[in-house]
Amino acid sequence: MTVNEAKFLCKKIMQAGEVPLLVGHFGVGKTDIARQIAAENGRKIVILVLSQMEPGDLIGLPARGEDRTTFLRPDWWPEDGNYLIVLDEINRAHRSIRNAIMQLLIDKRIHNHVLPDGVWIMATMNPPDEEYDQADLITDPAFISRFFVLHVNPTVDEWKEWAQINGVEPKVIDFVASYPEFLYTSSPLSLRVELRPSPRSWYKLSNVLRLLSKDEIDKYGYILASAIVGAEAAKAFVEFKKSEYVPMPRKILLEGLEASYKDDVDRSNSLVVRLIDYFSKLSDEEIELLSAHISRVAQNLDKLASILPRDSFYALVRFIVDRANQDENSSQFFERLLERLSNLDNTKTVLRDL
Numbered sequence: 001m002t003v004n005e006a007k008f009l010c011k012k013i014m015q016a017g018e019v020p021l022l023v024g025h026f027g028v029g030k031t032d033i034a035r036q037i038a039a040e041n042g043r044k045i046v047i048l049v050l051s052q053m054e055p056g057d058l059i060g061l062p063a064r065g066e067d068r069t070t071f072l073r074p075d076w077w078p079e080d081g082n083y084l085i086v087l088d089e090i091n092r093a094h095r096s097i098r099n100a101i102m103q104l105l106i107d108k109r110i111h112n113h114v115l116p117d118g119v120w121i122m123a124t125m126n127p128p129d130e131e132y133d134q135a136d137l138i139t140d141p142a143f144i145s146r147f148f149v150l151h152v153n154p155t156v157d158e159w160k161e162w163a164q165i166n167g168v169e170p171k172v173i174d175f176v177a178s179y180p181e182f183l184y185t186s187s188p189l190s191l192r193v194e195l196r197p198s199p200r201s202w203y204k205l206s207n208v209l210r211l212l213s214k215d216e217i218d219k220y221g222y223i224l225a226s227a228i229v230g231a232e233a234a235k236a237f238v239e240f241k242k243s244e245y246v247p248m249p250r251k252i253l254l255e256g257l258e259a260s261y262k263d264d265v266d267r268s269n270s271l272v273v274r275l276i277d278y279f280s281k282l283s284d285e286e287i288e289l290l291s292a293h294i295s296r297v298a299q300n301l302d303k304l305a306s307i308l309p310r311d312s313f314y315a316l317v318r319f320i321v322d323r324a325n326q327d328e329n330s331s332q333f334f335e336r337l338l339e340r341l342s343n344l345d346n347t348k349t350v351l352r353d354l
Contacts, residue, residue, distance in 0.1 A: 001150060001151060001152055001153070001223055002152070002153070002154065002155050002158060003029055003033060003152060003154045003155070003158045003162075004158065005152075005220070005223065006022060006033055006150050006152040007033055007036060007037060008220070009148070009150060009220060009223065009224060009227075010022070010033065010034075010037060010122055010150065011037055011041070012208055012211050012212060012216075013122075013148050013208050013224075014037075014084075014120035014121070014122060015120075015211055016204075016207040016208040016210070016211055017207060018148060018204050018207055018208060019105055019121045019122060019123060019146060019147050019148070020122045020123070020147065020148045020150055020227075021090075021122070021123045021124070021125065021144075021147035021148065021149050021150065022034075022122070022123070022124045022125075022150050022152050023124075023125055023126070023127055023149060023150065023151050023152070024124075024126070024127075024151065024152040024153060025126060025127065025153075026126055029152075029154055029158075029159075029162065030124040030152060031047065031086065031088060031124060032162065033152070034047070034084060034086045034122055034124070037084065037122075038084040041084075042082070043082050043083055043084045043120065044078075044082060044083050044084070045083070045084045045085075045086065046076050046078065046083060046084070046085045046086065047086045047088050048076060048085065048086065048087055048088060049088045049089055050087060050088060050089050050090055050092065050093035050097050050098075050101075051088075051089045051092035051093055053093070053097055054097075055096050055097060055100060057074065058074065058097055058100050058101075058110070059071055059074065059100050059110045059111055060072045060073055060074040060077075060110070060111070060113065070111075070112055071110075071111045071112060071113070073113050074110075074113075077113060078115060078116055078119050079116070080116050080118075081116040081117045081118025081119050082118065083116075083119050083120070084119075084120045084121075084122065085119060085120070085121045085122075086122055086123070086124065087101060087121065087122070087123035087124070088123075088124050089124065089125060089126070090123050090124070090125045091125035091126050091127075092125075092126075098143065102143065102146070104121070105121070105146045106146070123147060141194075141196060144195065145195075145196075145198060145200060145201055145228075147228075148204070148208070148224070148227040148228045149195060149227045149228070150223075150227050154183075156176065156177060156180040156183055159176065159183055160173055160176070160177060163176075194230065195226070195227075195228065195229065195230035195231075196229070196230050196233075197229040197230060197233040198229075201228045201229045202229065204228055205224070205225055205228050205229060208224060209221075209224070212224075221237075221238050222234050222235065222238045225237050225238065232273060232274070232277060235270050235273070236270065236274065239266075239267065239270060249274050249275050249277075249278035249279075250278070250286070250289075252271075252275065252300065252304075253275075253290060253296075253297045253300055253301065254290075254293060254296060254297065254300070255300070256299075256300040256303060257271075257300070257303070257304065257307055259307070260307055265309065265312075268308050268309050268312045269312060271308070271312075272308065272312045272313075272315055272316050275316060276315075276316065276319050279319065279320070279323065279334075280323075282330050282333070284329075287330060287333045290333065290337075291333055291336070294333075294336055294337060294340060295340060297337065298337055298340035298341050298344060298347075299344065301316070301320075301337075301341060301347070302341060302344040302345070302346045302347045303346075304316065305346030305347065305350070306346065313346075313350065314350055314353075317341070317347060317350045317351065320334055320337060320338055320341070321338060321351070324337070324338045
C-alpha cells in the first residue's frame with residue numbers, strides 16, 4: 001500500500017485500540033509515518049529501537065522494596081495517554097525482548113507498570129529475507145496475530161513531497177522523478193508466516209471496521225481485512241459484504257452451482273481459489289464424505305465448465321491432476337475423481353489439452 005493509505009489505516013487501527021505493524025524495506029519511510037501520525041494528532045512519540053535494547057532497557061531494572069522486588073519504571077515510559085509508542089525493528093529484536101513486548105501488546109503493561117489509557121502503539125519491521133540481519137525470524141502465528149500487518153511501499157509522488165519538505169537537493173528529486181525505478185529496489189515483501197483467521201483476528205477487525213464509514217470500508221476493506229485475517233478470508237469477507245456470496249466448497253461439490261460467473265472474473269477466481277484451498281486441506285472425514293458421493297462430485301465439477309471462464313476451469317482441473325499425481329494420502333481420492341472426470345464431456349476436452 002502507499003504511504004498515505006498506511007497512515008490512514010494505522011490511525012484508525014490505533015484509535016480502535018489495536019496495533020498496526022508496518023512491513024517494508026529500509027528507507028521507505030516507516031518511522032516517518034509514525035512521526036507524521038504523532039505530529040498530526042498532537043501526540044508525543046517514543047521510538048524504541050528494539051534491536052539496540054536489552055531486557056532491562058525495556059522493562060526497567062529491579063529494585064528491592066520493603067518486602068518484595070519491584071521494577072523501576074523505564075525512562076521511556078509514557079507520563080499520560082497522549083503518547084505514540086513505536087516498536088521499531090521488531091524483526092531484529094532478541095526473543096527475550098519480544099517476550100516482554102507480548103505483555104505490552106496483550107495487557108498494556110510490563111510487570112508492575114501499566115500504560116496510561118489512550119496510549120497508541122505501532123510497530124515496524126523489515127521483511128525477513130536475506131537482505132536483512134535478523135536476530136530471530138518471526139514465524140510464530142500467535143505473535144503476528146496481535147498485529148494488523150500492513151505492507152508499505154511509497155509512490156514516487158509521495159517521496160517527492162517528502163523530499164521537498166525535508167530539503168532534498170532538487171537535482172536528486174528530478175532524477176528520481178525521471179527514473180522512478182531507482183527510488184528503491186522493489187523486492188517481494190513476505191513475513192514467512194501465513195496470516196490466518198481466528199476468533200481473535202475477527203474481533204480485532206470488527207474493532208476497526210466500526211470506526212470506518214461505508215465509503216472507507218469500500219476503499220480499504222480488503223486491505224484492512226487481509227492485514228489481520230489473511231488474503232483468502234479477506235476476499236471472501238469483502239465479497240460477502242458486497243452481497244456477492246460465494247457458496248461453501250462442499251455445497252458446490254455436493255449440490256452444484258447455478259449462478260453464472262463468466263462475466264465476473266473476480267468472483268470466478270475467488271470461487272476457484274476457495275475450491276483449491278478446500279481440496280488442499282481435505283481432512284479424512286471430508287475425503288470420506290466426498291468419496292461416498294464421488295460421481296455426483298465429478299458431475300458438479302464438470303458442470304462448472306459452463307459456468308466459469310475457460311481459464312478458471314482449466315486451473316481447477318490442472319490442480320486436480322497435480323494432486324492425483326502426488327504421493328500423498330489424499331492422492332487416491334483425486335485419482336478416483338480424475339477417473340470419473342475423464343469420462344465427462346467438458347473435463348474430457350480439458351484433459352486432452354493439458
